[in-house]
Amino acid sequence: MAEQSEKWVLMVTAQTPTNIAVIKYWGKRDENLILAINDSISVTLDPAHLCTTTTIAVSPSFNQDRMWLNGKEISLAGGRYQSCLREIRARASDVEDEKKGIKITKNDWQNLHVHVASYNNFPTAAGLASSAAGFACLVFSLAKLMNVQEDNGRLSAIARQGSGSACRSLYGGFVKWVMGKEENGSDSIAVPLVDEKHWDELVIIIAVVSSRQKETSSTSGMRETVETSALIEHRAKEVVPKRIIQMEEAIQNRDFPTFAQLTCADSNQFHAVCMDTSPPIFYMNDTSHRQVAYTFDAGPNAVMISRNRKAATLMLQRLLFHFPPNSDTDLNSYVIGDKSILKDAGIQDIKDVEALPPPPEIKDKVPAQKYKGEISYFICTRPGRGPVLLTDESQALLNPETGLPK
Numbered sequence: 001m002a003e004q005s006e007k008w009v010l011m012v013t014a015q016t017p018t019n020i021a022v023i024k025y026w027g028k029r030d031e032n033l034i035l036a037i038n039d040s041i042s043v044t045l046d047p048a049h050l051c052t053t054t055t056i057a058v059s060p061s062f063n064q065d066r067m068w069l070n071g072k073e074i075s076l077a078g079g080r081y082q083s084c085l086r087e088i089r090a091r092a093s094d095v096e097d098e099k100k101g102i103k104i105t106k107n108d109w110q111n112l113h114v115h116v117a118s119y120n121n122f123p124t125a126a127g128l129a130s131s132a133a134g135f136a137c138l139v140f141s142l143a144k145l146m147n148v149q150e151d152n153g154r155l156s157a158i159a160r161q162g163s164g165s166a167c168r169s170l171y172g173g174f175v176k177w178v179m180g181k182e183e184n185g186s187d188s189i190a191v192p193l194v195d196e197k198h199w200d201e202l203v204i205i206i207a208v209v210s211s212r213q214k215e216t217s218s219t220s221g222m223r224e225t226v227e228t229s230a231l232i233e234h235r236a237k238e239v240v241p242k243r244i245i246q247m248e249e250a251i252q253n254r255d256f257p258t259f260a261q262l263t264c265a266d267s268n269q270f271h272a273v274c275m276d277t278s279p280p281i282f283y284m285n286d287t288s289h290r291q292v293a294y295t296f297d298a299g300p301n302a303v304m305i306s307r308n309r310k311a312a313t314l315m316l317q318r319l320l321f322h323f324p325p326n327s328d329t330d331l332n333s334y335v336i337g338d339k340s341i342l343k344d345a346g347i348q349d350i351k352d353v354e355a356l357p358p359p360p361e362i363k364d365k366v367p368a369q370k371y372k373g374e375i376s377y378f379i380c381t382r383p384g385r386g387p388v389l390l391t392d393e394s395q396a397l398l399n400p401e402t403g404l405p406k
């Protein structure tokens with residue numbers, strides 16, 4: 001290794017998407033290794049709209065591992081961060097940067113410390129799966145920095161130890177987390193089903209609910225379910241295995257009605273299992289299931305998947321009719337992500353939202369119900385790609401000279 005007195009800094013930056021499950025993971029058979037009681041399937045969301053960017057630097061001048069999340073230093077002492085760091089370090093290989101005159105051997109990695117800076121371009125811990133994108137990005141960038149010679153499937157088994165749902169963010173498109181059988185979790189990995197181009201007509205709209213209250217974390221919620229619910233075993237053993245087969249087939253065939261039926265049914269059963277009695281924030285009847293699928297994670301945010309742009313446009317018009325923004329909200333910050341759907345819907349400013357006619361299905365119910373200000377904002381997105389390395393140094397979150405946040 002280069003001399004300790006040398007002040008070189010070597011770093012990599014990566015960007016990783018978040019994902020939303022259409023067949024839910026809920027319940028662990030091993031808390032430490034994070035092994036699930038059933039398989040799950042998710043769709044990766046376009047990182048252009050929701051993603052994590054992480055820069056990791058290594059230098060002989062660093063005297064401890066440190067991390068900054070969204071600009072604030074956080075502790076890496078937690079077991080989940082420690083598992084990811086330990087597992088990647090154990091797989092590190094030699095790295096040589098001839099231009100910078102840096103040579104790190106496999107064994108050196110055990111003694112070298114890293115600095116991690118990560119940024120989520122969406123709210124952290126708001127039910128938008130920041131832990132999924134975050135741990136996937138941590139593991140992916142650590143693996144690139146330390147020259148780990150393993151594919152994304154093997155890396156997914158490490159990201160899984162940060163947060164279960166994170167393993168599915170190692171790939172784009174639709175992804176299955178295979179629960180596996182091994183006690184050490186080596187076969188509990190993510191496998192890509194189809195890439196993001198396979199079903200690129202889908203449009204995903206997320207209604208981020210204005211929430212004042214912190215929800216029960218997924219980790220403790222699923223632990224309590226496994227401990228107390230009699231229904232969970234039936235779900236994991238009988239219901240999900242059949243649904244996984246049907247869902248894979250629906251995705252392969254781009255069979256939207258089956259996809260929508262399974263997605264909504266699984267979200268409903270997941271909430272039934274949680275004994276979640278909160279009223280849904282919107283109501284859609286059986287007819288709308290032909291055009292739209294909904295799914296709710298462990299929080300109040302609704303994720304709606306439309307079969308194509310036309311259906312998404314009609315849905316956005318209805319959503320904006322029922323959930324208009326507060327008068328002081330700017331439309332530009334109320335609908336974020338892929339704004340072209342707004343354009344298709346003929347909506348340019350708040351006045352156009354106010355002028356929206358009631359959707360035809362509620363014509364006879366006067367006055368139509370409106371819930372002003374109940375939604376913080378909508379995100380329009382689509383299926384997206386998996387993790388990528390960002391080679392443009394200007395996108396790095398750490399200073400290349402000091403290895404400290406920029």
Ligand SMILES: Nc1ncnc2c1ncn2[C@@H]1O[C@H](COP(=O)(O)OP(=O)(O)OP(=O)(O)O)[C@@H](O)[C@H]1O
Binds near residue numbers: 124126
């Ligand atoms: N970019 C990141 N890099 C590393 N860890 C992250 C990152 N973003 C979030 N985390 C970790 O995930 C935790 C938040 O996870 P939590 O499950 O509470 O919320 P969420 O994932 O945003 O929402 P949900 O799981 O309900 O969808 C943070 O406290 C942090 O430990």
Ligand SMILES: C[C@@](O)(CCOP(=O)(O)OP(=O)(O)O)CC(=O)O
Binds near residue numbers: 163
């Ligand atoms: C409802 C879910 O979003 C639960 C996600 O749980 P987490 O992956 O956040 O839990 P831990 O493994 O304890 O970190 C469903 C899903 O994403 O499959």
